[in-house]
Amino acid sequence: MAIEPKKHEMPTQAPEVRAHNFSEVAEGYTEEIAVAEAQRCLNCKNRPCVEGCPVNIQIPDFIARIKERDYEGAYKVISRSSSLPAVCGRVCPQESQCESRCTLGIKFEPVGIGRLERFVADYHNQNSSELPEQAAPNGHKVAVIGSGPSGLTCAGDLAKRGYDVTVYEALHTAGGVLVYGIPEFRLPKAIVRKETDTLKALGVKIETNVVIGKTLTVDELFDMGFEAVFIGSGAGLPNFMNIPGETLKGVYSANEFLTRSNLMKAYSEKPVTPIMKGGRVAVVGGGNVAMDAARTALRLGAEKVTIVYRRSLDELPARREEVEHAQEEGIEFRLLTNPTEILGYHNPDDRRDPKNGFVTGMKVVKMQLGEPDERGRRSVSPIEGSEYTLDFDVVIMAIGTSPNPLIKNTTEGLEVNRRGGIVVTEDGLTSRENVYAGGDAVTGAATVISAMGAGKKAAAAIDRSFRK
Secondary structure (H helix, E strand, O other): OOOOOOOOOOOEOOHHHHOOOOOOOEOOOOHHHHHHHHOOOOOOOOOHHHHOOOOOOOHHHHHHHHHOOOHHHHHHHHHOOOOOHHHHHHHOOHHHOHHHHOHHHHOOOOOOHHHHHHHHHHHHHHHOOOOOOOOOOOOOEEEEEOOOHHHHHHHHHHHHOOOEEEEEOOOOOOOOHHHHOOOOOOOOHHHHHHHHHHHHHOOOEEEOOOOEOOOEOHHHHHHOOOOEEEEOOOOOEEOOOOOOOOOOEOEEEHHHHHHHHHOOOOOOOOOOOOOOOOOEEEEEOOOHHHHHHHHHHHHOOOOEEEEEOOOOHHHOOOOHHHHHHHHHOOOEEEOOEEEEEEEEEOOOOOOOOOOOOEEEEEEEEEEEEEEEOOOOOEEEEEOOOOOEEEEOOEEEEOOOEEOOOHHHHHOOOOOEOOOOOEOOOOOOEOOOOOEEEOOHHHHOOOOHHHHHHHHHHHHHHHHHHHOO
């Protein structure tokens, strides 16, 4: 049978429809499409796709089960390696990881591995009520700080080995960046709840509204009988450009903007925590978070949304699929452009804060690309005399985040680097005995799957330490 050269398209909502709702954009493969896509897999002996997966899912094995229409069997293969298959199938950048290694991709388009993973996980969630079997207790207790992808993965892997695991989450809902950072139209919150419920069924306990460093300290966790601690607290501290006007009303970090919308339901008619909606919105940045913020602003009723990014489309770090979806929805891309000042005016009727006015626009400068650095990323510099002004009502800064210093400042002997990331060994061990860390708390903002890989590696290291 001849191999189809292109992967099967993902069914999606029409752009003119989805731009006005928060329903999931990608609708998922049907059974017939999934089987047809699985038939494209060559089942290579050397399995390069597995090497490209940070959590080492045995990809040819689960795809082989799809070919046989054994979807539960496929799910069992995936869940041996991944605690969050429905999440990864949606937000993992497969194009730069497993799919980039696919042998079929040398000549044709690679197999749609991520789309198949999503299909399998969704099939299981919709058709199976079977709960995972809890492992026999091994007598050891581990605390996990943060319920984002690294924390949940570490907790799940340890629970499968019989550990008594408690996850401490600062917010009122478990999921970390999966619930506060990624919009509903890309990752429905019901999917995250289903994944966390599966972990609870494995025996993982999740305590919300606990801020480690305030409610409890790392030292107090050890006093409570925990024998090891994993820090997966993420990178929730937003970065700013430190340009004039960033304190004006109508300037948000993407973190705040997305948290208010995703977790605190600012899109509702009577929100508890409102955000400025409508008007002309600028989103500064070019990553996935910038795309999420821009597309959320559009769905909240913005008249026009503009991505302002200092490099070209080729250097844009967001997933190509997210960029294409944003373009289809009518979001403008003003490339090779960088803000130098946010402009505003003072409203004399607003007595709450007489110092700060409201956003009216932005001064920007045109940029030019230079030579690539050692990582292949091209340098960028302003073009002299090219400054001009754009009119905006809201500005969202999406230029990255850093680890929150709270845990570092309340944990004696915890070494961090100059960017605030916790310093760890290859296995995730910190400078404190029996304290491990992984994910964005170590690397700064990165991908969901890389955080999961770090959580998985730390869980294995913790287990080895107790088996010596």
